[in-house]
Amino acid sequence: MNQHAPETLLEFADVTFRYPDGNIGLDGCSLRIARGSRNALIGANGAGKTTLFQHANGLLRPQGGTIRYAGQPIDYSRAGLRRLRSEVGLVFQNPDQQLFSASVREDVSFGPLNLGLDTDTVRQRVAKALRAVGMDKLSDRPVHNLSFGQKKRVCIAGVLAMEPQLLVLDEPMAGLDHAMRQELLAVLDDLHARGITLLLATHDIDFAYRWTDRIHLIAAGACAASFATPELPQHADALTAAGMPVPGIVELHRLLCQQGHPAFAAAPTAPRSVGELITLLNQGKDS
């Protein structure tokens, strides 16, 4: 093994899970999440994303295969699950599924109090988590008077207050307008800068290509491909097979290269965003 390879924080090895009604949740799913990385889990509806997330948090137990956290197989005892859930925070897709209390501050305190922390520590953690998601000014507002995006941020704060190493977000951008997405993205950038490992499910392939370090494709409960995000153009077939489109910027870059655009003669690697593409085009014009 390469000495400089990043440490694996979470590993699924050939994990299978079937729901009681016979539906396949996971079918021989294997993937690795490196510590400190930003990961996107991409797949069509019903591909097994939420099932995988619930396994990561210990809510579901695999019927086959192994899940390792920080190199150790998950311990499903009461104490083991308690440890795991304090390390792996799960943010659900629908905020109303996660928010218990009508008070923002109360709800954020729910997780750390469950960890058995003393009141002063919980108070500090709640304040820190609300600051981290930019909700400290709205902590006295009732949850039902918050916007959808603000509710999502409260959900993230509720998990952050437990100080997890790995934050798992189930379709965090779903239902958010552009401004709310940008706000949430700034929060996620900040968390990543603090060293928190991020794993999020998304249907937005353009966003995943622009923002993440690694992409995992899931189809019919199995991890169809797992690659470093810059290598995405080489996995276009896997994306198509998983029912996902190729990012628009990759298509555009391929077309410009085919047409022999001078800007890309020296930089054959596809840009990750429209901004990068424009920079390359301007450089080609100047040279």
Place this chain on the structure above:
Amino acid sequence: MLIEQCAYGNRWRAVSPAAKGLFALGGFIAAFAAGQPKAALTAAGLITLVAVTGAGVPLSRFTRIALPPLGFLLVGCLSLALSLGWTTDAQQGQELVVRWLPDGWEPILNLAGRSIGALAALLFLAATTPLTDLIALLRRLHLPEVLLELMVLCYRMLFVFSESVHDTRTAQAARLGYAAPRLALRSLGSLAGNLTVQIWQRAHALHVAAQSRNNDGPLRFLEPEYANAGRDLALAGAGAAVLIGIALVLS
């Protein structure tokens, strides 16, 4: 919703709910200690004055909140004003008799005065204190956990389901679900059925979400802190004593 708006938007939002609760309790005691209707009504007037000038609850809103319970009170008073009974007549036998004010105005006025006083005290608390603060206060007063958890979840879900009802009703109305009485009845039935399923699903989802945050039974929340809680409590105690004193003096 009107109570919610007042509770979250008044000047005394950050005042300790214990202090507001003590003042309201003083109002209750004053209303019941009042021997004369004028004493109870004076207490009610003072409590309303405190809510309007002190907490900044608009009088029009306070009155609108008070109207439905006052309507119930009116019906209660009417039932006291009328009395049904049977008279025994040697020649004509038993006869149903309706009497107007059998005991005069006094018991009705006493009841109305006390009820209005108690209502003012209760509305003062409801219009100045959000339910989340009240639940936190009840937790400090060691109300059984199971009741508190039910209150927390019911209060939260009230808004989730009211939104759901609104969305479903709108979707039904958009497809002419309420265009005729027969259709309306059918739509209402399916709305209730849909909501029942949603309640089961939400309950399961909340259980899973609680587990994911390490919950193992009771729902624990952080108690809010209030600056100057001691001072507010002393002031509320003094206010409550004044209310009770006035009620006793005027009786």
